[in-house]
Amino acid sequence: MSAAPQTSAGESREEGTGGARIVAVTACPTGIAHTYMAAEALEQAAAEAGVRIAVETQGSAGAEPVADEVIAAADAVIFAADVEVRDKDRFAGKPTVQVGVKNAISDGAGLIARAVAAIGTERHEEARTEREPAPAAEPPQGEGRGAQLRGWLMTGVSYMIPFVAAGGILIALGFALGGYEIDKAAAVTEHFDWTELKSWAALCFQTGQLAFEYLVPVLSGYIAFAMADRPGLAPGIVGGAVAxxxxxxxxxxxxxxxxxxxxxxWLRKLKIPAALRAIMPVVVIPLLGSLVVGGLMFTVVGRPIAWAQEGLTDWLNSLSGGNALLLGAVMGILSAFDMGGPVNKVAYTFGVAGLTTGTDGAFKVMGAVIAINVVPPLALALATTVRKSLFSRAEQQNGKAAWVLGFSQITEGALPFVALDPLRVIPACMAGCATTGMMTMAIGTPLRAPHGGLFVTPLVGSPFLWLLSIAVGVAVAALLVIVLKSTTRRRAAVQDA
Incomplete structure (x- = not known):
């Protein structure tokens, strides 16, 4: 994940002097890295194409919406998002190109071209409406059922992550300050001594525990919010609480x-008397939705899922030997596949889901996930330092930034290298991440904090072995990148000769 640009989140920025006007919205599950990288890629592509563009970044710092008059004057809209775009109705009626956020990073020029082509198609359709009936409208490109489902789930995850980070780190601090018996400490409301370290440890632990209790209700509530807007929030949160x-x-x-x-x-589609419409979203829908979803979770759906959750918990606790090594390798490969993208989030979300079980096996998985995600940027930073001649000047500069990004667990620090040479960088990073995943799972390095990169090292069980696992994975990935690039260069030299 990369740092946001200096302009404020969501700031309307216009580029180019061409006749076409485009507005775009970028958003990723964490709202930190891909959101801003996609915005920059679209702005650069628009400038090169001579197209005017205003980009709204719906990031973790919030969003400053594009002005209504800019939207009204726009000829087309680009949604580059892996979560549901907020206030989407503002853009209704305009030609729309909808893709995942990573598409904007890797092919900004292509998206601009598609948006411009959509403008031409729309104008042609308007010109012939009086001569023949228009065909039935089709959903925007990229808005298939699978993409919709992923967007809904990722919206829930994106709102849950701040609770995961705050709660997990507070719990880890509680254990670090007060030892592993801190979970048996008296309630802070009954005993708190300002001069006693154990009281502060108990305060951190119990506050983190309370934050963790909101994880599932927030996840559930914002999945429903992504699907049905505000009326879905109360039934979703209630359903999550019942879960x-x-x-x-x-x-x-x-x-x-x-x-x-x-x-x-479904309730919003029902035809009801006009007198009841005003109270539907604030009374009827929350009441019926909460009753039905809560009732189903209590009586029908909840217990079978609870048995599956128990099975997951038992499996995590039983991980040892070959099973643990295999899981570590798989998580490493998934995490390096798209460097912070949706596949990476599958592995990360698996680790976070395990945290809610509170078992030692789950904490080991979390320790492996954190270690894996710092490997790609650190490996590319090391490779650019050791063999500068294999990398362009721009890549060398990106390598310097990748040191900081890697330390901070911002996996997207490797993306500039992936964009230029995916066939060599991705396999090398997969190998390094798989190595780190297997080593951390074999050693057993439990971690209760869900984020933080190398800065949470004091909170890890067996911290020196954890760091060794990361160092070995970084070395493997960096060595493979260097070997693959050197081999390609030698082959090119032979062919030229």
């Missing part, structure tokens, strides 16, 4: 959110 009550956990939250969103969408 916690019946011990259905993370999986139960996913099911409750999808049920709540689907139910609210």
């Amino acid at each position: 916690v009550a019946v011990e259905a956990g993370f999986l139960g939250g996913l099911a409750a959110g999808l049920m709540a969103g689907g139910l609210v969408l």
Whole structure:
């Protein structure tokens, strides 16, 4: 994940002097890296194409919406997002290109061209409407059922992550300050001594525990919110709370959110008397939605999912030997596949889901996930330092930034290298991440913090072995990048000769 540009999140920025006017929205699940990288890529591509563009970044710092008059004057819209775009209705009626956020990073010029082509198609359709009936409208490109489902789930995850980070790090601090018996400390409301370290440890731990109790309800609520807007929020949160009550956990939250969103969408389509329309979103829909979703989670859906959650917990606790090594390798390969993209988030979300079980096996998985995600940027930073001649001047500068990004667990620090040479960089990073994943799982390096990169090293069990696992993975990936690039260069030299 990379740092945001100096302009404020969502700031409207216009480029180019061409006749076409485009507005764009970029958004990724964490709202940190891909969001801003996609915005920069679109702005650069628009400037090169002579097209005017205004980009709204719906990032973690919030969003400053593009002005209404800019939207009104726009000829087309680009949605580059892996989550549901907020206030999407503002852009209704305009030709739309909808893709995942990574598409904008890797092919900004192509997206600009598609948006301009959509403008021409729209104008042609308008010109012939009086001569023949227009065909039935099709959903925007990229808006298939699978893409919709992923967007809904990633929206829930994006709102959950701040609770995961705050709660997880506070719990880890509690253990670091007060030892592993801190979970048995008296409630802070009953005993708190300002001069006692153990009291502060208990304060951190118990505050983190409370934050963790909101994980599943927030996940469920914002999945429903992504599907059905504000009316889905209350039924989704209630369904998530019931999932916690019946011990259905993370999986139960996913099911409750999808049920709540689907139910609210159906309720909103019902034809009702005009007198009741005003109270539907604030009384009727929350009441019926919460009752139905809560009832289903209590009586029908919750227990089977709870059994599945128990199976996941037992499996995580039983991980040892070959099973643990295989899981570590798979998580490493998934994480390096798209460097912070949707596939990477599958592995990360698996680690976070395990945290809700509170088991030692789950904490080991989290330790492996964090270690894996710092490997790609650090490996590319090391490679650019050791063999500068294999990299362009721009890549060498990116390598310097990748040191900081890697230390901070911003996996997207490797993306500039992936964009230029994916066939060599991705396999090398996969090998390095798989190595780190297997080593951390074999050694057993539990971690209760869900984010933080190398800065959470003091909170890791067996911190020196954890760092060794990262160092070996970084060395493997960097060596493979160097070997692959050197081999290619030698082959090119032979062919030229």
